[in-house]
Amino acid sequence: MTLNQLTAHEVVNLIKKRKITACEVMQDIFNQIDKVDDLIKAFLIINREEALRQAKEIDAKVKNGEELPPLAGVAVAIKDIIVTRGTETTCGSKILRGFIPPYNATVINRLKEAGAIIIGKTNMDEFAMGSSTENSAFGPTHNPWDLERVPGGSSGGSTAAVAADEAFISLGTDTGGSIRQPASLCGMVGLKPTYGRVSRYGLVAYASSLDQIGPITKDVTDCALVMNVISGHDNMDSTSVNLEVPDYLKSCKAGIKDLKIGVPKEYFIEGIDLEVKSALDRALKIFEKLGAKIEELSLPHTEYSLPTYYLIATAEASSNLARYDGVQYGYRAEEYKDLSSMYQKTRSEGFGSEVKRRIMLGTYALSSGYYDAYYLKAQKVRTLIKEDFDKVFSKYDILVTPTSPTPAFKLKEKVSDPLTMYLSDIYTIPINLAGIPAISINCGYSKNNLPIGLQIIGKHFSEETILRAAFNFEQNNDIERKKPSIKPAKHKEATE
Amino acid sequence: MTEKIISKKEVEYVAKLAKLKFNEEEKGEFTSQLNSILDYFKKLNELDTEKVEPTAYVISIPNLLNEDKVKPSFPQEEVLSNGKYVKKGYFKVPKIM
Numbered sequence: 259m260t261l262n263q264l265t266a267h268e269v270v271n272l273i274k275k276r277k278i279t280a281c282e283v284m285q286d287i288f289n290q291i292d293k294v295d296d297l298i299k300a301f302l303i304i305n306r307e308e309a310l311r312q313a314k315e316i317d318a319k320v321k322n323g324e325e326l327p328p329l330a331g332v333a334v335a336i337k338d339i340i341v342t343r344g345t346e347t348t349c350g351s352k353i354l355r356g357f358i359p360p361y362n363a364t365v366i367n368r369l370k371e372a373g374a375i376i377i378g379k380t381n382m383d384e385f386a387m388g389s390s391t392e393n394s395a396f397g398p399t400h401n402p403w404d405l406e407r408v409p410g411g412s413s414g415g416s417t418a419a420v421a422a423d424e425a426f427i428s429l430g431t432d433t434g435g436s437i438r439q440p441a442s443l444c445g446m447v448g449l450k451p452t453y454g455r456v457s458r459y460g461l462v463a464y465a466s467s468l469d470q471i472g473p474i475t476k477d478v479t480d481c482a483l484v485m486n487v488i489s490g491h492d493n494m495d496s497t498s499v500n501l502e503v504p505d506y507l508k509s510c511k512a513g514i515k516d517l518k519i520g521v522p523k524e525y526f527i528e529g530i531d532l533e534v535k536s537a538l539d540r541a542l543k544i545f546e547k548l549g550a551k552i553e554e555l556s557l558p559h560t561e562y563s564l565p566t567y568y569l570i571a572t573a574e575a576s577s578n579l580a581r582y583d584g585v586q587y588g589y590r591a592e593e594y595k596d597l598s599s600m601y602q603k604t605r606s607e608g609f610g611s612e613v614k615r616r617i618m619l620g621t622y623a624l625s626s627g628y629y630d631a632y633y634l635k636a637q638k639v640r641t642l643i644k645e646d647f648d649k650v651f652s653k654y655d656i657l658v659t660p661t662s663p664t665p666a667f668k669l670k671e672k673v674s675d676p677l678t679m680y681l682s683d684i685y686t687i688p689i690n691l692a693g694i695p696a697i698s699i700n701c702g703y704s705k706n707n708l709p710i711g712l713q714i715i716g717k718h719f720s721e722e723t724i725l726r727a728a729f730n731f732e733q734n735n736d737i738e739r740k741k742p743s744i745k746p747a748k749h750k751e752a753t754e
Numbered sequence: 755m756t757e758k759i760i761s762k763k764e765v766e767y768v769a770k771l772a773k774l775k776f777n778e779e780e781k782g783e784f785t786s787q788l789n790s791i792l793d794y795f796k797k798l799n800e801l802d803t804e805k806v807e808p809t810a811y812v813i814s815i816p817n818l819l820n821e822d823k824v825k826p827s828f829p830q831e832e833v834l835s836n837g838k839y840v841k842k843g844y845f846k847v848p849k850i851m
Binding site: 356357358360361452453454467493496497499500559561562564565566568569576580583584585586587588590594595596597598600601602603605606609614615617618619621622625632634635636637638639640641642644676677691692693718 | 760764765768769771772773774775776784787788790791792794795797798799800801803806807808809810811812813815817818819820828832833835836837838839845847848849850851
């Protein structure tokens with residue numbers, strides 16, 4: 259066993275006890291990256307020298323007997339949509355290639371203050387638009403469990419990096435499921451916090467009323483540990499909420515006898531994979547055994563979530579992405595005759611096709627004559643979807659659902675049909691529309707040895723409760739946790 | 755067959771608004787894809803929302819305004835450092851007309 263296979267909390271404890279050094283940890287992390295990232299392609303940029311320098315600093319602190327911060331020596335991978343001072347930030351897009359941000363996102367500063375070491379930036383669907391990481395301008399990321407399959411998206415690089423033991427934890431962003439769906443497809447823990455819980459300052463905007471930053475980790479304890487560090491109010495983000503942050507690490511360890519769990523029947527309809535369904539049924543029995551009460555309930559507007567999401571998200575995106583014009587940063591077309599053609603050529607050459615499709619949809623939905631029929635209508639249905647959740651949360655503490663209707667699908671399987679791809683987020687999208695928190699954790703494996711995830715949903719600012727439910731499930735799940743054996747496709751064919 | 759909601763001409767108009775340019779093939783592809791997506795969106799018309807208030811933001815918090823105080827900002831050099839065409843402290847763009 260190498261040190262990179264440990265969890266973040268194990269690594270911090272061992273460094274504190276002087277059993278291992280931060281430099282040894284970093285060595286194993288970079289050895290693993292050198293070994294597997296040519297196959298996985300999780301990273302866009304790696305900060306090797308800077309990471310090793312910071313590891314030495316941590317080791318010096320240990321030597322001097324200084325108190326260590328909560329994430330001392332923990333190697334972190336960052337989705338390339340979160341700005342990092344002095345390190346290129348591309349959002350997986352050609353249009354931002356070469357952009358060196360002059361500042362850090364608030365979450366980056368908080369991680370650094372907590373002793374975490376940022377080892378690199380990870381691949382993603384361009385501007386977080388996608389569910390497979392195939393929309394990256396820099397090529398797809400591969401799922402460590404089966405290299406011919408997608409890791410999910412849009413935080414596919416961040417999730418694959420943790421699943422392949424190339425990083426202990428990572429940050430992703432979730433606008434319609436982009437943390438939870440890849441966490442499910444790669445067997446990791448992924449949390450989308452309540453809207454406003456974590457500062458979005460320095461997060462490149464996709465759909466501002468839905469975007470949230472959150473952690474991707476190997477277990478629930480690490481998730482709580484990261485949430486303790488990144489949560490809380492920030493003056494630089496006017497949508498960040500000024501509420502006290504509880505100690506998630508402490509609160510997740512209480513029991514769940516008091517919990518009333520609701521299971522929305524609309525999440526178990528046609529299209530759900532049978533193995534996913536039976537994994538969920540088994541998981542619910544574990545919650546029951548732990549003393550929680552389980553009842554079926556209805557969220558009647560679930561089926562309207564997808565069109566509502568795609569109208570709101572694309573409308574906001576068309577406005578947010580108007581800033582990419584080739585003037586202040588990033589790509590500019592080589593040839594043009596005037597300002598207008600410079601804008602057009604820069605944007606047409608710089609954006610990939612899914613981004614253009616969403617800008618077109620959003621521009622159309624906001625254009626004169628269509629605003630009421632599309633955007634306003636979607637905002638009204640959003641109210642109905644949110645009210646569905648408000649109603650059930652007056653009776654239930656958490657909801658348990660599948661995270662994704664299927665385990666990881668094959669690369670190229672869904673790229674040609676945008677609507678089919680959109681359906682892979684059907685269980686995660688309503689949560690962003692309501693602004694509530696949800697976590698995805700592993701609950702088993704398919705016959706093909708692909709991870710299956712379950713989603714725990716809570717009311718606004720109830721991260722404590724969903725982490726507690728997740729922790730209790732994790733500790734009592736009788737299926738042994740596995741690690742992927744990363745095998746190149748050719749080798750696999752030879753053994754079959 | 756899905757009903758045609760958006761025509762190729764409208765796609766050209768929306769592209770102009772969005773400052774995007776497409777060749778003929780792309781225009782055709784976008785027209786058919788946007789039509790099938792918009793057709794799917796028609797599902798929302800099943801719902802009567804006349805008396806429903808729209809939701810823009812899910813968390814109701816008052817406007818949080820920072821104090822109106824001068825604070826240090828980024829040096830001009832750093833702000834301009836990502837521009838490909840910069841001259842005398844300005845971003846340079848081609849002629850407008």
